[in-house]
Amino acid sequence: MYVAVKGGARAIENAHRWLADARRGDRDLPDLDVAQIREQLALAVDRVMAEGSLYDPDLAALALKQARGDAIEAVFLIRTFRTTLPRFGASLPIRTDAMQITRRISATYKDVPGGQVLGPTFDYTHRLLDFTLSDAKPVPAAAEAAAPAGPVPHILSHLGAEGLIQPEPAEPADVPDLTRAPLAVPAARPLRLQALTRGDEGFLLSLAYSTQRGYGRNHAFVGELRIGYVRVAAYLPKLGFEIEFADILVTECESVNQFQGSRTQPAQFTRGYGLVFGQSERQAISMALVDRALRARELGEETGTASAQDEEFVLSHCDNIQSSGFLEHIKLPHYVDFQAELELIRKPRRDAYAGQEAAE
Amino acid sequence: MTAASIDRKECLGLLARASLAKLKALWPNDPPQFEWLRRPETGAMMVQGRAGATGAAFNLGEVTVTRASVRLGCGTLGHALVQGRDPDKAARAALFDALLQTADAARVQAQVIAPLRAAEEEAHAVQARRAAATKVDFFTMVRGEG
Numbered sequence A: 001m002y003v004a005v006k007g008g009a010r011a012i013e014n015a016h017r018w019l020a021d022a023r024r025g026d027r028d029l030p031d032l033d034v035a036q037i038r039e040q041l042a043l044a045v046d047r048v049m050a051e052g053s054l055y056d057p058d059l060a061a062l063a064l065k066q067a068r069g070d071a072i073e074a075v076f077l078i079r080t081f082r083t084t085l086p087r088f089g090a091s092l093p094i095r096t097d098a099m100q101i102t103r104r105i106s107a108t109y110k111d112v113p114g115g116q117v118l119g120p121t122f123d124y125t126h127r128l129l130d131f132t133l134s135d136a137k138p139v140p141a142a143a144e145a146a147a148p149a150g151p152v153p154h155i156l157s158h159l160g161a162e163g164l165i166q167p168e169p170a171e172p173a174d175v176p177d178l179t180r181a182p183l184a185v186p187a188a189r190p191l192r193l194q195a196l197t198r199g200d201e202g203f204l205l206s207l208a209y210s211t212q213r214g215y216g217r218n219h220a221f222v223g224e225l226r227i228g229y230v231r232v233a234a235y236l237p238k239l240g241f242e243i244e245f246a247d248i249l250v251t252e253c254e255s256v257n258q259f260q261g262s263r264t265q266p267a268q269f270t271r272g273y274g275l276v277f278g279q280s281e282r283q284a285i286s287m288a289l290v291d292r293a294l295r296a297r298e299l300g301e302e303t304g305t306a307s308a309q310d311e312e313f314v315l316s317h318c319d320n321i322q323s324s325g326f327l328e329h330i331k332l333p334h335y336v337d338f339q340a341e342l343e344l345i346r347k348p349r350r351d352a353y354a355g356q357e358a359a360e
Numbered sequence B: 001m002t003a004a005s006i007d008r009k010e011c012l013g014l015l016a017r018a019s020l021a022k023l024k025a026l027w028p029n030d031p032p033q034f035e036w037l038r039r040p041e042t043g044a045m046m047v048q049g050r051a052g053a054t055g056a057a058f059n060l061g062e063v064t065v066t067r068a069s070v071r072l073g074c075g076t077l078g079h080a081l082v083q084g085r086d087p088d089k090a091a092r093a094a095l096f097d098a099l100l101q102t103a104d105a106a107r108v109q110a111q112v113i114a115p116l117r118a119a120e121e122e123a124h125a126v127q128a129r130r131a132a133a134t135k136v137d138f139f140t141m142v143r144g145e146g
Helices: A009-024 A034-040 A042-052 A057-066 A071-082 A156-161 A189-197 A201-212 A281-294 A311-317 A320-329 A335-359 B003-017 B020-026 B087-099 B105-133
Strands: A087-093 A100-105 A220-236 A241-260 A268-277 B034-050 B057-072 B077-083
Touching (some): A034 A057, A042 A071, A042 A268, A071 A320, A087 A220, A087 B057, A156 A241, A189 A268, A189 A281, A220 B034, A241 A281, A241 B003, A241 B034, A281 A311, B003 B105, B057 B087, B077 B087, B087 B105
Antiparallel strands (some): A100 A220, B057 B077
16 A cells, blocks of 8 residues: 655655765766777667667766666666657668678588678687777777678578578568557467567576476577668658668577477477567577577467466566566555564554453 | 659658767758658667568567658648757758759769768778677597597
């Protein structure tokens, strides 16, 4: 129960003033520039954009500064800002096959057209702290080599051409939108994908890991992981044509999973899909694995034992703003609730003592 | 679609994706006489993806955009939908769009559009060369004799 209480205004004001002071930290050090955050903490910025569900690196960097580096608090700020923006429309679906690749790898084929392109990856680093980063020193530019022209085809398209993997036909349908209508289960796959792409990275990672450990077995290969820039196009009715109005960095993961077949249908691999704003491959791979797990029922697999296959469980708990909002509200005043609880516990205790005294 | 509209569509895209600093540097001139049809307004476009890259469309998240429309003194209209939240960038893009349909078109093409296209192509080429440098050359270990 909530009741209106007054007071605390001065305490709150001073608390926020202290927050601003603490955010600034040691005044002998230079103030952190938002552009520095955008450039040098780019993966934190990417996470805030993905889970904040708004692509704007400068805004995400500002949110991280305001939130003192707390990623979920920054996501909260972005989500709040997002609600103030009028929606002008929707883009055409982005063409990830036309991506300007910065990274593109496959765990299923060694030799693929376009090759294995590592990009700026942490993979194969030794994960030893680099103490030389403590001192500012010039960094050489990235190496370059002669590059083939043109986009790189999706690896799964080769499996598809042989009919070895389930096709993903583009059936025209209304696209459900989580930000416009409350979530209802069972949810169609497009709605699930929207919830997952903005879902909490840690939560999705744990769920994806649980499927690898055997909860809702659906052994996954990373068929392809690609990171790079794609154009975003929209049709402008006033002009009568479409324009490519934005360039965004995205990470895409296509998983290849255990195959299915029957007497009437030859065996085919199944797939999971991850697509996330920014360079966020942990999130993209997790999303693909959880997407595949959530398809258990439609693929006729045994369900009921694994959380990752439980749509209601996954979709209701993957949003970190929803979860932290409810979790953290319990720190706010519940004085009246608690008084009622106190009364409930005191009364039976009083009665019990009274009963004892009477018996003596 | 006519040849003219293809050209205009590419110009609008290049203007939309460029930075304000770049637009200012390429065209430091004063803006022509104009009036607002629609003052710059910042909002969002929902970006869609496709399940499995080719399947059902789904909502990936929004991107910030700003739109504006202008009318030049001669009556020519210009429109813009640009990435980001900068009202100046949207205004400039709309003015360029209008100028590109006037006698000034050749000048704007040469002074703004061509350099924007060259810069974007160069940025893509650099990124492609960097990616190519991280492409793995597999080799098979030769088994030692004896």
